[in-house]
Amino acid sequence: MPELRRDPVAGRWVIIATDRAARPHQFQGQKRVPRGGFCPFCEGNETKTPPEILAYRSPGTHPNTPGWRVRVVPNKYPALRVEGDLHMRGVGVYDTMEGIGAHEVLIESPKHVLSPSELTTEALEEVVRAYRDRMLDLKKDVRLVCAMLFKNVGVEAGASLEHSHSQLICTPVAPKRVQEEMDRCNEFYRFRGRCLLCDIIQQELADGQRVVVDKEGFVVLTPYASRFPFEMWILPRQHTAHFEDITDEMIGGLAGALHEALRRLDASLDDPPYNYNIHTVPFVLGPVPYYHWHIEVIPRVTAIAGFEWGTGFYINPVAPETAAQFLREASWKREPAGVGTAASR
């Protein structure tokens, strides 16, 4: 019998319809394949991107030349522009404003790797640090309300360049889904006096069947109302509203948990396309007690059909309990060869 489950954070219903697909390995078909060709993100090609905003580099090296480990540049084709005024206004029944905002690209390695799972945990730690440092800097711009950090891996997941990178978009208004999650979690807080996501962590750790990783202050779980097969959430155990308030110590824990989650995913589904996003509180709010930042990882192994688009109702053919077990049992190599040695093109 299929089961309807409601995600308490987003408020959306999901159909867990396990009759429709028998085995997790049916989702292994969507493998990422290197495409080759010229890559503007590789070390040595620094002049092919806009000038860098931030880079973690070896001592003595110069901006926009080799010697960096993580490099942040403006998006060459930005969806939003930094310069100008918002000029918010109505057009009859509609609302509009100028496309002010920031759109940056975080290049995660000087080598041509396709996924963070190919990096060392230490290298991924610097990527996470760059996420934080860029958010802290952009937060100073009072026009910017929200930061969305996201990552597309594979063409099917929307990546136009395969070299592993993340993107950061800061918008002058709160996106709809961010506002909805804030509202729902705030309602829960007013009623129960606790953070909903803290409650979820406690319930999931006590139950255990949807927990994939639990280490160094971070929990990786397949959410109860997973929209997609093998969807994972990565949450800090300790309540924190804003991602950018992450401490140096927590950065190490997050990098470790994220690394293990992605390596288990890549091992389970044979390098599938995926997205991840950081869900965090808008810049304009303080350290609210009702929302808890986290990362949502979405493997792109099923097509999103008309039903999902029309309704916000999802049909998921793999129960999250099954997915968690499969991910826990994945035989993943404990440590990659390291980007400095084997992962060159």
Place this chain on the structure above:
Amino acid sequence: MPELRRDPVAGRWVIIATDRAARPHQFQGQKRVPRGGFCPFCEGNETKTPPEILAYRSPGTHPNTPGWRVRVVPNKYPALRVEGDLHMRGVGVYDTMEGIGAHEVLIESPKHVLSPSELTTEALEEVVRAYRDRMLDLKKDVRLVCAMLFKNVGVEAGASLEHSHSQLICTPVAPKRVQEEMDRCNEFYRFRGRCLLCDIIQQELADGQRVVVDKEGFVVLTPYASRFPFEMWILPRQHTAHFEDITDEMIGGLAGALHEALRRLDASLDDPPYNYNIHTVPFVLGPVPYYHWHIEVIPRVTAIAGFEWGTGFYINPVAPETAAQFLREASWKREPAGVGTAASR
């Protein structure tokens, strides 16, 4: 300069970022290709589907045999089941219930056509009539709250069988996006005293730059805050809350407008994958003054990336004014050869 626009119905912001893609014909790459093989939806293969629920047939022919024009069967792999009780309950912080509901497939032609644009307008009229008749029948089941009629054309749009068909899912709860649209339109009504979608139709007809088709009581337009390139909405000019209240006369008008919209889309983008959905008021509500049923057509010519998933914020590289002009200027054949003659396999 990119522009932020808010969809007043759904409340979501969209970035119209026309710098990112120069010309509409860049989106023509995603062509639907016939895959061949055995098709359970073709005339003569009636025993390969579950027994029919409804069929419009020639006099003297028998159920589950040839002689039909439109045929409705239960989905062989239903996401929801008709039998049983809802048994709504909590699981700690979560909500769950049994997956009760209806999941039907509407087969649109006895011949192996890939898109309704290959049908005659008269044949499409019978498809629309089947949509209505099935909704009216399912509305009698008091457990069912909402009807979602949707169509997937092409593998990229989630179609698992290419033979042109639609699906109808009825759920025991209102999906999130349906509820949100109702809430927002109700708020507008309380403030302005008019239906928001009636206001939109009036403003768009007066403006004209986003109107694609305007005939026989129906308007086809590219919405002001289009999420996707070439997104289209098809609306009845006359305020009607429930799709299933459509009159026989309006069915002819809708089939004509839908047919022309899809044929212009297929001609403009060279047979792209797409979805469409009927947005209508939940069964449990009366003929409310604040919501207006309509069809949303979503071409699947760009990948949905992490930003869209995480935020409900969309980046659209084609301005809807440009898309509307392209669709209006499409050179489409006025009438297909007809399914009875040229469209056999």
